[in-house]
Amino acid sequence: MPEHEQLHVHAVNHSHQHPHDHEHPHDHGPGHHHQSPQTETISLEQNLLAKNDLLAARNRGWLAGRGVRAFNVMSSPGAGKTTLLVRTLADLGERLRAGVIEGDQETSLDADRIRAVGRPVIQINTGAGCHLDADMLRRGLDALDPETGSTVFIENVGNLVCPALFDLGETAKVVVVSVTEGDDKPQKYPHMFMAADLVIVNKSDLLPYVDFDVDECLRRIRQVNPRADFVTVSATTGEGLAAWYDWLDGITSRSDTSRSDTLTDSLTDAH
Amino acid sequence: MHELSITQGLVDAVLDRTGERTVTAVNLRVGALSGVLPDAMRFCFDVVSAGTPLAGARLWIDEPQGLARCRTCQDEFELPDLILLCQCGSADVEVLRGRELMLMSVEVA
Numbered sequence: 206m207p208e209h210e211q212l213h214v215h216a217v218n219h220s221h222q223h224p225h226d227h228e229h230p231h232d233h234g235p236g237h238h239h240q241s242p243q244t245e246t247i248s249l250e251q252n253l254l255a256k257n258d259l260l261a262a263r264n265r266g267w268l269a270g271r272g273v274r275a276f277n278v279m280s281s282p283g284a285g286k287t288t289l290l291v292r293t294l295a296d297l298g299e300r301l302r303a304g305v306i307e308g309d310q311e312t313s314l315d316a317d318r319i320r321a322v323g324r325p326v327i328q329i330n331t332g333a334g335c336h337l338d339a340d341m342l343r344r345g346l347d348a349l350d351p352e353t354g355s356t357v358f359i360e361n362v363g364n365l366v367c368p369a370l371f372d373l374g375e376t377a378k379v380v381v382v383s384v385t386e387g388d389d390k391p392q393k394y395p396h397m398f399m400a401a402d403l404v405i406v407n408k409s410d411l412l413p414y415v416d417f418d419v420d421e422c423l424r425r426i427r428q429v430n431p432r433a434d435f436v437t438v439s440a441t442t443g444e445g446l447a448a449w450y451d452w453l454d455g456i457t458s459r460s461d462t463s464r465s466d467t468l469t470d471s472l473t474d475a476h
Numbered sequence: 477m478h479e480l481s482i483t484q485g486l487v488d489a490v491l492d493r494t495g496e497r498t499v500t501a502v503n504l505r506v507g508a509l510s511g512v513l514p515d516a517m518r519f520c521f522d523v524v525s526a527g528t529p530l531a532g533a534r535l536w537i538d539e540p541q542g543l544a545r546c547r548t549c550q551d552e553f554e555l556p557d558l559i560l561l562c563q564c565g566s567a568d569v570e571v572l573r574g575r576e577l578m579l580m581s582v583e584v585a
Contacts, residue, residue: 253577256489429560
């Protein structure tokens with residue numbers, strides 16, 4: 206056990222025995238009643254994301270039961286998630302029998318683009334919300350009703366911060382970074398790249414015009430995530446997409462390849 | 477601002493256990509590498525707890541710093557961020573502490 210692990214041991218009806226190694230920010234002067242004898246301490250010791258993780262586990266079981274693969278696609282706004290999905294659906298949509306769940310704060314513009322390819326799509330508007338959570342995916346799956354053995358792409362809200370913390374129960378997490386964003390993104394947003402099963406560098410057709418070093422980007426990804434797969438593509442020209450399609454073919458519906466469970470375990474065990 | 481939904485989840489989780497009882501304090505453990513900002517949670521807590529039995533409760537947040545162990549040289553070292561790199565050059569690093577995101581206990585009247 207780490208040596209300065211704080212023990213919040215609270216006996217019932219005890220007078221204040223908070224073994225702190227930090228200072229209380231409030232005054233302990235006369236008249237200050239800190240925990241009266243009537244106060245009871247209830248030990249909870251649960252992950253703050255426990256409810257989401259439980260719903261995610263249900264999603265994972267539901268998907269596995271139907272043999273449906275679900276890919277949680279995340280990136281900053283404008284990295285090309287929708288363009289990549291439109292191209293992927295045009296090339297493979299029939300074979301994968303793929304549907305899409307679109308997450309955006311507002312509008313159905315992205316869903317309209319998917320629908321134009323002729324594949325089923327459900328739009329979820331999060332309003333003020335900055336990410337999809339497991340409950341939203343549950344509702345999205347209910348509405349999409351994907352058939353057995355099909356594939357679901359979940360286009361998360363464009364955001365490299367918040368979606369990283371919310372397990373949806375997906376089969377794998379795919380993070381897209383575009384060459385116009387800079388090759389230092391993995392270190393600026395380590396939680397997102399740490400969670401990734403696959404990192405796609407998109408807009409490779411623009412590489413001649415921008416200061417983006419693909420090898421440097423991969424090196425930075427490796428510093429936060431030694432195990433993520435990595436492909437470089439241009440969703441516009443089609444360059445490199447074969448590697449992305451091969452990766453998709455290699456992922457089965459079995460959910461045991463996802464490391465989300467591992468993350469939850471490490472969060473739970475770390476205390 | 478994922479802290480808002482996490483704090484909403486916190487209040488819901490507490491209310492599940494405490495019901496109508498007045499909650500006077502909430503003890504959390506939010507590690508420095510958890511991806512959640514304690515100050516943002518404090519800000520959200522006042523908003524989310526308003527009108528519930530948690531209104532006015534003190535929010536104590538224990539903030540353990542990052543600690544890691546290198547699986548190659550077995551060295552243990554402070555980890556200020558999620559760049560998993562040991563001084564020996566190995567990136568095979570295990571995070572021992574700092575990713576906690578836990579509701580530890582509550583005090584009820």
